[in-house]
Each structure stands twice: as C-alpha cells, then as structure tokens.
Amino acid sequence: MRAIVMSMLGMAVAFAANAAGEGGAPGKAAAPAAKPAAAAAPAPAPAAPTAAAAAAPAAIDWKAMKKPERKKYMKEVVMPKMKELFMTVDAKKYSAADCTLCHKSTDNFKMPNPKLPKLPGDEAGFKALAEKKPEVVQFMATKVKPAMAALLNLPEYNPETKQGVVGCPSCHTMEKPKK
Numbered sequence: 001m002r003a004i005v006m007s008m009l010g011m012a013v014a015f016a017a018n019a020a021g022e023g024g025a026p027g028k029a030a031a032p033a034a035k036p037a038a039a040a041a042p043a044p045a046p047a048a049p050t051a052a053a054a055a056a057p058a059a060i061d062w063k064a065m066k067k068p069e070r071k072k073y074m075k076e077v078v079m080p081k082m083k084e085l086f087m088t089v090d091a092k093k094y095s096a097a098d099c100t101l102c103h104k105s106t107d108n109f110k111m112p113n114p115k116l117p118k119l120p121g122d123e124a125g126f127k128a129l130a131e132k133k134p135e136v137v138q139f140m141a142t143k144v145k146p147a148m149a150a151l152l153n154l155p156e157y158n159p160e161t162k163q164g165v166v167g168c169p170s171c172h173t174m175e176k177p178k179k
C-alpha cells in the first residue's frame, strides 16, 4: 500500500512539475497507438476496473465540437459516467451530483475551475498533499483523470513521457510554484 501511494506521489509530483510551466510540446504527439483494433482484447486488467474507469475512448473530436455540442455531450455522456465513478467513492454524497460537481456554476463552463480546490504548483506541495490525502489523490490520478481523458477522447497526460493533454489542470487551477 505504501508503495502504491509513493508511486502515485511520483506521478503527481512529476505532473506538477510539468504544470508549473515546462509546457509540453503538443505537436510532438505520443507514439500512436499502433496496435490494430483486433489486438483490443483487454489486456489483463491491472486492477478491478470500475465501469466508468474502464470506458473505451469515446469516438468524438472534442476540439472540433462547438459549445452546444459539448454541452449535450457533457450531459448525455460525461455526466452519467463521472457520477457513476464518483459514486464508487461515496454513493450517498455523489448520488445528486450534477454539472456543478466540476463546473460549480452553470453560467460558464470554463475549465479549469478556480472554485475547485487549488492544487500545489510545486513538488513539496504535491508531496504534502499526497501524504495528507492519499486516497483522494490516488482516486483523482488513477480514476478521474483517465476516465475524463477517455470521455474526451484526448490523450491522458503521462508524467513519464510528459505527453498528453488531460491532467489535474484540466479541472483544477494550480498555485504558482514557490521559489
């Protein structure tokens, strides 16, 4: 358990470093998923996946979608899946979850959302956070982030390769790194 937490911590820390402004080059895309669909037989599941976390990437082009389409997609696809995922943590608390879970208000769907907890912008801060709230950091990094990436059909940020798009700052604002 300790080992898992520590490796998660590594992920979170590496992530924070990138979010702090190394600015990954989006043009240099990660190696394409070269495997043909035939090879899609699910690899041995690393951990008992939840329905939502195991979701295959959606066949959408998020970047090309206009606001009304995005809204519709959020409502019909993202919301039910993410609610289901959050309910695996606390069924009671999240059974009434709606758009405001992530967006806080519905006048403006801009993300990241400064009303969500602001995350530390440096390694020390992330380390402290991961030690203080290991379960939530782990849930966010290994469930919420990949599920959101799959739903948006965008690559998940990978701290090892520093490639990818969907990460903690897709939803949370980040503090300025302390010098």
Ligand code: HEC
Residues within 6 Å of the ligand: 067, 070, 071, 074, 075, 076, 078, 079, 082, 098, 099, 100, 101, 102, 103, 109, 110, 111, 148, 152, 170, 171
């Ligand atoms: C689990 C978190 C989550 C929930 C719940 C959620 N959204 Fe979103 N939403 C996001 C994220 C993350 C983005 C930004 C995606 C991106 O472009 O990187 C987003 C983007 C959007 C956008 C596009 C905003 C823009 O500027 O283009 C709209 C519109 C939207 N959401 C509407 C909704 C609606 C309506 C609901 C409820 C039915 C909802 N969302 C529920 C996470 C969520």
Ligand code: HEC
Residues within 6 Å of the ligand: 012, 015, 101, 102, 116, 117, 119, 129, 133, 136, 137, 140, 141, 144, 145, 148, 166, 167, 168, 169, 170, 171, 172
């Ligand atoms: C798809 C959007 C999304 C992404 C991506 C995301 N989070 Fe969150 N996070 C949330 C929402 C929504 C909440 C608030 C949940 C609530 O209100 O109960 C939250 C809450 C938190 C909290 C506060 C929990 C508490 O109990 O105080 C922490 C810490 C956190 N996230 C860390 C992270 C980290 C670290 C990452 C990246 C590995 C991350 N989040 C990625 C949506 C997201």
